[in-house]
Amino acid sequence: MIKNEKLELKEFYEIRKEVLQTWPTGQNVSIEEGIRLHRTIPEERRFAWVMKKAREKGQTLLQPRAGVALIEDHIKLLRYLETEGQADLLPTTIDAYTRQNRYEEAEKGIEKSKQAGTSLLNGFPAVNHGVEGCRRVVESVSRPLQVRHGTPDARLLAEITLAAGFTSFEGGGISYNIPYAKRVPVEKSLRDWQYVDRLVGLYEENGIRINREPFGPLTGTLVPPCIAIAIGIIEGLLAIKQGVRSITLGYGQGGNIIQDVAAITALRELAEEYFRQEGFDDFELTTVFHQWMGGFPEDEAKAFSVIALGAIVARFSGAEKVIVKSPHEAMGIPTKEANAQGLRATRQAINMVEDQVIFKPEDLKSEIELIKAEVRSLLDKVYEIGQGDVAAGTVAAFEAGLLDVPFAPSIYNHGKIIPMRDNEGFIRIFNKGNLPLPEEIMAYHRQRLQERARAEGRAISFEMVTDDIYAISKGKLVGRPK
Numbered sequence: 001m002i003k004n005e006k007l008e009l010k011e012f013y014e015i016r017k018e019v020l021q022t023w024p025t026g027q028n029v030s031i032e033e034g035i036r037l038h039r040t041i042p043e044e045r046r047f048a049w050v051m052k053k054a055r056e057k058g059q060t061l062l063q064p065r066a067g068v069a070l071i072e073d074h075i076k077l078l079r080y081l082e083t084e085g086q087a088d089l090l091p092t093t094i095d096a097y098t099r100q101n102r103y104e105e106a107e108k109g110i111e112k113s114k115q116a117g118t119s120l121l122n123g124f125p126a127v128n129h130g131v132e133g134c135r136r137v138v139e140s141v142s143r144p145l146q147v148r149h150g151t152p153d154a155r156l157l158a159e160i161t162l163a164a165g166f167t168s169f170e171g172g173g174i175s176y177n178i179p180y181a182k183r184v185p186v187e188k189s190l191r192d193w194q195y196v197d198r199l200v201g202l203y204e205e206n207g208i209r210i211n212r213e214p215f216g217p218l219t220g221t222l223v224p225p226c227i228a229i230a231i232g233i234i235e236g237l238l239a240i241k242q243g244v245r246s247i248t249l250g251y252g253q254g255g256n257i258i259q260d261v262a263a264i265t266a267l268r269e270l271a272e273e274y275f276r277q278e279g280f281d282d283f284e285l286t287t288v289f290h291q292w293m294g295g296f297p298e299d300e301a302k303a304f305s306v307i308a309l310g311a312i313v314a315r316f317s318g319a320e321k322v323i324v325k326s327p328h329e330a331m332g333i334p335t336k337e338a339n340a341q342g343l344r345a346t347r348q349a350i351n352m353v354e355d356q357v358i359f360k361p362e363d364l365k366s367e368i369e370l371i372k373a374e375v376r377s378l379l380d381k382v383y384e385i386g387q388g389d390v391a392a393g394t395v396a397a398f399e400a401g402l403l404d405v406p407f408a409p410s411i412y413n414h415g416k417i418i419p420m421r422d423n424e425g426f427i428r429i430f431n432k433g434n435l436p437l438p439e440e441i442m443a444y445h446r447q448r449l450q451e452r453a454r455a456e457g458r459a460i461s462f463e464m465v466t467d468d469i470y471a472i473s474k475g476k477l478v479g480r481p482k
Contacts, residue, residue: 002187004391007198019155023103025130034163038208047144047168047211048246051286054320061321064339067093067123069113071133074124075140077336085340094149095123134164152177152184158196168211172235175215178410186412187395201243212239216250220293221407222419225263226374233274240280250288253310255477256425262367264317289319295473296329303327311349381436401434420464422448423455425477
């Protein structure tokens, strides 16, 4: 059974031999050369340094998602987002083939993209481009660069991109498995991500601080705050154990302003608490708020409203970073122009509320305390079933359904939990499945859902769930009957 123990260097390097042989570009990876390269990167291009400064200054930085198949096109895209979009932080979103370690198909996608004169992949195939190609990207922009993907086994991807000079790496063994893959065992993905975090720890031991960011939104569909926060804290604990020191925990916009601000507040406070409870003191914790991850309106004007609301909530929550959407979300992969529009709309909204305080702590107190109680119920059970070990407890918890992500494709996820909105748009839990939530908490959830049912004149049913899933794309938050 997996344990939350730091990988011994001997074991790490034994695994590394196999990892680097997965694809030819792995043979050109040198951690030592990567360390030397990182030492030449100025502070303003280091993700961890910029995130730390944002926390000290109380800023909310802007970052889009973006990635195309060919190196020069990707550089042009990033430069456009940097200049026209005024992004503070830049991404390199990885293509779907690479996410599933299907490098031969990614290689074919590169060749077809060259022939077509446009990207035929939905991201940047970093493994195929190798250290040299990725380094060209890093050296072509003046903002910090992060790898964003969705990969259960990201070991080779991490080796190549970190050696190339990327200063932040997203994902985790739960958040990039359960919502993204169908047949990857939780224990396998946790082990593979222990490797990624140990690699980051090696850079840290040599004076290079790499930022790590678990993927907070999970499936992005009616995820109750307690589930997202508990999983984020678990992935943070696993990363710090391997030597990570800069950690950014995320949360995906739920839609109710009070609940979203309360969730980020609870996430920040609970992460500090659990990290220190495990004996960790030397870490830099920041937060990221993801603009709406669900269905978008097709009408661009309406889409801008969704983006603006996400920007305002990100600012009120005090998150150090916001992941920005585009007005083309309903239509597929956005153009660079649409991406830049989303960034500028977000910048305008944030600037207008930057000096305003709309919520006082007492306004959020009851929701913060509810979320904290729920998260503690989940994490206490993880520790209990793992006999004090959070890694072992996580595997056992998913097997028993004590951790459960709604609407996830993984066969290792029970998928029994049924969330829906209450009458004010808060995400509540109708069916908890096997989640270890106390009866008094579930009674409160049922009460709030009954209030909605009475207001709408219908019984609580799964129809409410489907109505809620499509509500924002149709111009509402709560999926009311017609």
